[in-house]
Amino acid sequence: MAPLQRGLPGGLRVLGLLAVALVPIVVAVRELGRIHPDEVFQALEPAWWRVHGYGVLAWEWREGLRNWALPGVLAAFLKLSEVLGITDPRTYRGMVAVPQFALHAWSLWAVYRFAARRAGPTGGALAVLLLGLSGPVLLFAGRTLSESFSASFLLVAMEALDRPGTDAQARRAGILGGMALGLAVVTRYPSALFVLAALGWLVGARRWRVLAFACVGGLGVALGLGGLDWFTWGAPFHSFLAYVRFNVLSGEAAAAFGASPPEFYAQPLLRAVPLWAWAAVPLSLASLLRWRTLSLPLTCAAVYTAVLLATPHKEERFLYPALVLGLLAAASQLAAALMAIQRPGLRGVLTFSSLWLGFVRTDGYPSQDLRRDQFRAIVQATRGDAKGLLIVNEGLWGSGGFFYIGRNIPWRTCDWPRDAAFQASMRDPAFNRAVTFEGRALPELQAAGFRVVREVGRETILARD
Template sequence: MTAPAPLSVLPPSAAPVSEAPPTAARRRWSHVLLLGLVGVLPAVGAVVQLGRIHPDEVYQLLEPAWFRAHGYGVLAWEWRAGLRNWALPGAAAWLLRLADVLGLSHPVAYRGLLAIPQAMLHGWMLWAVYRFAERRAGTVGALLSALAVGLYGPVIVFAGRTLGESFSTAFLVVALEALDRTERPVRAGLVGGLMLGLAVVARYGSAVVVLAALLWLVVERRWRVLAFSCLAGLGVALGLGALDWATWGKPFHSFFAYVDFNVLSGQAARQFGASPPGFYLWPFFSGLPLWVWATMPLGLRSLHQRRALLLPLFCAVAYLLAITATAHKEERFLYPGLVLLVMAAAPTLAAFVLSRERVLLRNAVGALALVATVVTGRFFPPVDLRGDQFRGIVAATRDDGVSGLLIVNEGLWGAGGYFYIGKNIPWMTCDWPRDANFKGAMRDRRFNRVVTFEGRALAELQAAGFRVVQRVGRETVLARD
């Protein structure tokens, strides 16, 4: 098959000059190293900062993994009803066992160990963006495109987090780049199908993107790629069925339970609330860099000239329509769609920047675009990560004398769980001194450590014999003998 015409706004006179192979190879390796540095930023940030975007970051991966590895932990209701599969928590549990063998007992240390494979996956995602853009905007344009995705504010925030959206989005980007290739269709189909399957295993909501990608292959008449994608995806599906059979007693139990709860029965909307379609408007517009809108006419013109659908754009639109039509909405659900849109638009941005004749202007426009890319993290996601609380919990529970922990001004699902406490001691949460948990902890001498957010109940805690030992941001750590 012939390669597709490049999606570019470069005039013929500005087309990149071919380089000698050694020069091109050196440049490519320098790009790989730079992307590697950018690729580890989300993981490093997540480990250093701790905290959580959403309780699922802790209670849908870290805490069930801790339970599997150590035999105790807090299991959310999904893990009793069977709405989740054990693939990612099971893999994380083995890494936690490895941490025990290596003597990594500090929560930051074993959280860092868990971050290593995720950072590698994220690096693969950026390389996929590079490959996708290289076919459309050349080597330098590919680097700019990969930086536009790697430095994208929501990616910096999400990509190092242990959320289903974080893992699934990386798998989707790798999959769509593979399916976009025209060379070696067998390999493209196998890699694409495998990654699509893993994206669904990581997060069942990504099935919408999988269906859109398969439909795109049909429209483009990429029959061999389609066939081998389905073959690889079937292999992943059989593995998921076997895993559910072993853990829940029935093949595909978690998938069907998830679909019933979130789609068929409407229980998700009743239990967690329903929102109108306009719910996503502000996070959508504030979450995309300004250059996406500025380059949209150029991208649409190029698409019209090719007379072909751009795969990431097609999948992003399908996914965004699906989550808009779903009653229960959360801002984090936007993340995969936003990343796919930025992936689709980045080559057009790169081609536009490289088409500027003056070097100074090219550099200025490129730098301005990357700044706009980073700034979007200020608006999305608009949540308090509470990293100081998690760091406070870690600080409060490090010494051997701790026998019980009370967390004040936080509910159960906002706390860090046994994963960040790191030992099998009783712990509770409460909001006010009048709460039963607070009164019980004051009477129970096992509870000799407290972490309180924004100084709530300090007077009552000190009256019960606690003394302030440390302040971690907005958190106060107290202890009593």
């Protein structure tokens, strides 16, 4: 293994890492939209409810299937925005992104350390660029999805548990790795599969001291979760147990949200994996034959993916944490191979080509419409003297909630002019703003006194006096 330089990298390396970490945050705040409704209604909207006392709480929050750790952190930054007098949704969305930026930067620092142990400092920096600028990470890492937060904690855990060293170093690495694994589970309960895989890997590697202290670190986080649930739900581990009952033991998740065969994930995986990562496959096989050791992140990703394939209810976003760990292993392997090339010219060409291939086929994962223009239109429509809002061609869970409306005004969603919500809004003079997708119900809105204010992509904003 290549030796890791002591201390922090140089100033330029730190600035470069922070710049790479900032890119997906800026993309998410600038473009808005959502990968999945959970991005809003399991994170942003509960935080809004905590701060302002009103909002749309999804059924999981009524039944107690979620814990308040992540919304609580976001609520603190949302409260700070309120104290500072920030009322524009796009601005306080940027404020809420601050802790996620810090977490993502920490995870990229972990990527650097993990790869630098194998490929040296330059190889570590290359791995950060390969992973941090890959299409899936650019899209997901700035989004308030549980998969995004959990994947960042998993990267930190992989680097910590992978560290070689003395007994004292093993103690620090184990505690940090165990805490990071625990926080990955707190932010997303299915990530418990990664915990089991990581602990199994430590057993197989006979790293008993790291294993013991990882359990200590994880137990500390677990006790914190138990206390939080006791305080918020009235019983220790209420949310975790309720989640397991609904999603694992009862089969209600598949009945409520649908079931899919294993091949459901074939196309998303092909679209999501950057082209440079495929080059790491033969390199990883050669390394396995030579050293007969399994990669920790690759082992965890494989175990999780195998369970995911066997789980009836499937969604493309579920792949993301495993995908990120696979990219960590691939980027480190590829960086080590490139740094081993003795000819500088060839090494430079192949390095540049690998980085460029990270941007090829960056669209298509996930395949859903992100509705970026809709969220921007809603934000613009509810400024000024807006007293009520109608959103046409969208249901409640795709709307953006009160978080993106940014004020306590009445609002409704509907699909067609014949819908009761549309008819009631046309009769109610308080509804003086409307947003419609691709011109749906435009004649009916204009007949009710609305006039077109502006176009935002595929969305039309209307207003009436």
